[in-house]
Amino acid sequence: MRPMATVLVVGLALSGLTARAVLGQSASAIDKSYMGTWKANVAKSTYSPGPGPKESTRIHEDRGNGFVLVTTDTVGPQGQKGHGGYVYKPDGKQYPQAGMNQTVAQTIALNAVDPYTVTFVLYVNGQQIGTGKRTLNKDGKTMIIEQKATNAQGQPTSSTVLWEKQ
Numbered sequence: 588m589r590p591m592a593t594v595l596v597v598g599l600a601l602s603g604l605t606a607r608a609v610l611g612q613s614a615s616a617i618d619k620s621y622m623g624t625w626k627a628n629v630a631k632s633t634y635s636p637g638p639g640p641k642e643s644t645r646i647h648e649d650r651g652n653g654f655v656l657v658t659t660d661t662v663g664p665q666g667q668k669g670h671g672g673y674v675y676k677p678d679g680k681q682y683p684q685a686g687m688n689q690t691v692a693q694t695i696a697l698n699a700v701d702p703y704t705v706t707f708v709l710y711v712n713g714q715q716i717g718t719g720k721r722t723l724n725k726d727g728k729t730m731i732i733e734q735k736a737t738n739a740q741g742q743p744t745s746s747t748v749l750w751e752k753q
Contacts, residue, residue: 618702620727622647625750632748638664728752
């Protein structure tokens, strides 16, 4: 009986280690092809209500320990320039966002679903105002960011933006 008990204990210990390795995967397990410079293909994107920006660029930088820095530059429909950024870890915690002429406290919380998919929740002054999903194509050349939110006037907004790696 003793050898069978030893096999059972060793088997349970190994399965526990395997479960921890799978379930406890680091949030930094997002695919590395996500890092780099991305430009919005505005013609293949949708914005409701429109119009969308004339152009938009995102730069994603690996900052180590699972943290990512995202900086954005946009040119709005009337030519106004925008710049913003945030540092986050896809762990479900809220991280502050900063932008030009920002008058409210904005945060974003992101969760890694798998190496190619991240879901996010947007907050303004502590209240949830939107949700979205970022999906990186497995070829690492395109990504789609879908978002549904409520604007400052209380109106629903949505966008599906096709991003192309530069």
